[in-house]
Amino acid sequence: MHDLLSILRRFIPPYKMRVAKSILYNFLHAIFGSLSIAMLIPILGIIFSSQQDVTEKVPFALDTDTIKQLFNYYVTQIKYEYGASATLILIGGVAIVATALKTGFAYLGSYELIFIRNGVVRDIRRKIYLKILSLPLPFFSEERKGDIIARMTGDVQEVEASVMSSLDMFFQNPILILVYLTMMLLMSWQLTLFVFLLLPIMGWLIGRVGKNLKRRSYEGQTKMGEILALMEETLSGLRVIKAFNAESKMEHRFSDENEAYRRIQNRLMRRRSLAHPMSEFLGTIVIVIILWFGGSLVLGESASLSPEVFISYIALFYCIINPAKNLTNAYYSIQKGLAAMERIDVILAAESSIQEPAHPQPIANFNSQIEYRHVSFSYNGTKQVLRDINLTIPKGKTIALVGQSGSGKSTLVDLLPRFYDVTEGAILIDGTDIRRLSFYNLRELMGNVNQDPILFNDTIYNNIAFGVEHATPEQVEQAARIANAHDFILQTEHGYQTVIGDRGGKLSGGQRQRLSIARAVLKNPPIMILDEATSALDTESEKLVQEALDNLMRNRTSIVIAHRLSTIKNADLICVFHDGQIVERGTHNELLRQNGIYTKLYNMQNF
Numbered sequence: 001m002h003d004l005l006s007i008l009r010r011f012i013p014p015y016k017m018r019v020a021k022s023i024l025y026n027f028l029h030a031i032f033g034s035l036s037i038a039m040l041i042p043i044l045g046i047i048f049s050s051q052q053d054v055t056e057k058v059p060f061a062l063d064t065d066t067i068k069q070l071f072n073y074y075v076t077q078i079k080y081e082y083g084a085s086a087t088l089i090l091i092g093g094v095a096i097v098a099t100a101l102k103t104g105f106a107y108l109g110s111y112e113l114i115f116i117r118n119g120v121v122r123d124i125r126r127k128i129y130l131k132i133l134s135l136p137l138p139f140f141s142e143e144r145k146g147d148i149i150a151r152m153t154g155d156v157q158e159v160e161a162s163v164m165s166s167l168d169m170f171f172q173n174p175i176l177i178l179v180y181l182t183m184m185l186l187m188s189w190q191l192t193l194f195v196f197l198l199l200p201i202m203g204w205l206i207g208r209v210g211k212n213l214k215r216r217s218y219e220g221q222t223k224m225g226e227i228l229a230l231m232e233e234t235l236s237g238l239r240v241i242k243a244f245n246a247e248s249k250m251e252h253r254f255s256d257e258n259e260a261y262r263r264i265q266n267r268l269m270r271r272r273s274l275a276h277p278m279s280e281f282l283g284t285i286v287i288v289i290i291l292w293f294g295g296s297l298v299l300g301e302s303a304s305l306s307p308e309v310f311i312s313y314i315a316l317f318y319c320i321i322n323p324a325k326n327l328t329n330a331y332y333s334i335q336k337g338l339a340a341m342e343r344i345d346v347i348l349a350a351e352s353s354i355q356e357p358a359h360p361q362p363i364a365n366f367n368s369q370i371e372y373r374h375v376s377f378s379y380n381g382t383k384q385v386l387r388d389i390n391l392t393i394p395k396g397k398t399i400a401l402v403g404q405s406g407s408g409k410s411t412l413v414d415l416l417p418r419f420y421d422v423t424e425g426a427i428l429i430d431g432t433d434i435r436r437l438s439f440y441n442l443r444e445l446m447g448n449v450n451q452d453p454i455l456f457n458d459t460i461y462n463n464i465a466f467g468v469e470h471a472t473p474e475q476v477e478q479a480a481r482i483a484n485a486h487d488f489i490l491q492t493e494h495g496y497q498t499v500i501g502d503r504g505g506k507l508s509g510g511q512r513q514r515l516s517i518a519r520a521v522l523k524n525p526p527i528m529i530l531d532e533a534t535s536a537l538d539t540e541s542e543k544l545v546q547e548a549l550d551n552l553m554r555n556r557t558s559i560v561i562a563h564r565l566s567t568i569k570n571a572d573l574i575c576v577f578h579d580g581q582i583v584e585r586g587t588h589n590e591l592l593r594q595n596g597i598y599t600k601l602y603n604m605q606n607f
Helices: 002-011 012-038 040-047 064-080 084-134 137-142 145-162 162-188 189-209 213-236 238-243 249-270 273-298 309-346 409-415 439-444 460-464 473-482 485-491 509-523 539-553 587-596 597-605
Strands: 368-376 385-394 396-401 426-429 446-447 526-533 558-563 574-576 581-586
Touching: 002 012, 002 084, 002 309, 012 084, 012 162, 012 309, 040 409, 064 084, 084 145, 084 162, 084 309, 084 581, 145 213, 145 309, 162 189, 162 309, 189 273, 213 238, 213 249, 213 309, 238 587, 368 409, 385 409, 385 558, 385 581, 396 597, 409 526, 426 473, 439 446, 446 509, 460 473, 460 509, 460 526, 473 485, 473 509, 473 539, 509 539, 526 539, 574 587, 574 597, 581 587, 587 597
Parallel strands: 396 558, 396 574, 446 526, 526 558
Antiparallel strands: 368 385, 368 426, 574 581
């Protein structure tokens, strides 16, 4: 219960007015529900001729006995004037009106909860998505994408199906039970006290059945996350799976995970399925006991309870059984929802390892230089990926980074937009440590073109204009022309409005890369980061892309990671990386004269 209240405290406050209205409507629903059943007492009294006539009107007062006396007085007057049959019709009419009001207020209570339920689920999804956008890249290197997707979809759906769908039970059923029990207390305090002794025993037994349900649910949802992760890997690597005839291997992996999930769900649902039959069985036992005890009050020598009151009391108790059953079912459902919420909270409560400064220093332009000052970096705190890097990049210059894979080139450029933070040392732009800048200001100075261009399942126009507010069609077309993309765009089915598929799958590698360059051109940043932008292209595509890159880098500060040394011959400075350090630096000709690592790389590519 504490976990449920914690969820409600976090997500319900924006809807507190709707909660208040729902509680009010449900309270009125319970009041008129009790009234409609209370009408049975005079009806049964008239039918059984046991209703005592009251001929003397007492002064009005707000107490139960006075109100009961006045009610019986008016019933007696109506019976004397119009007869017993007409009195039954009149009282029945009051019962019908009370029932109509009861059902009407029940609908209004549920109507308000619909907004709360769907609003809270929307808020949870939005919080997860915003959190994912705000978390740094190191977080995602530790988590599987499929499991994150499972938390955003399946777990949120489970919270909706379990916790949110049970809101009406928790905002409605306790009110019904409270009001009905109060009415029962007014009818017979002895019988109601007896009921109070029985209900905790029922609750304890039901709680025993629900034990460990939350843990089983957590295991099931975790396993579903693993299944989704495997499906995501299968879809991403389908080409490799088919090429290596590994379909049977992947089938066995999936079957094992799927079977494990089935076993967990079997254990979970067997326990959950006990809820309804057990509550029904216990409810029957309680009814029999109440009938025995109530019968003794009616039939005993003292006869402290009249037959019509006892029958109405039983009717009220039956009205409590359904809300009590619903609370029981809600308890089981909520255990699953709480387990899903725990998995969601792993993301929502994740601490960012890269913090934005509380009072960032503004920076409008890039004026002078980028400086890496004694920079060292480690991903896991043990092996150093970069060691004591010192590098100055003047404005307007092109700096090329070369070296074997894993030597630290990509890590060096990832530190500049603060995808990761330096372990030691500092990176400065115009003398200001980048850790003192806001993420937005820092990254607004930069554009990225990567080896594997990241495009979205949207139109060509929207992919080029991505991240640039209020771009005009003329600006988008001009960027495409500079990137050598305009001609092939016009040849597509709908030109700039052509949807390019998932990750740009409808385009060739060279076309995707040129769109990525056009996007960077449109942003027009003062600093460009190019990470092996031509390494995966054929000769013709490479020529077109290289021309586009030359256009992009003109009059701009550029940091280029390249494996093909022919593409960086004209760089102002080439830095050769080896084992996390810059071991050689100079222009193309200067490095060839040194006859070191760069010369060996160059000779190998020109062999």
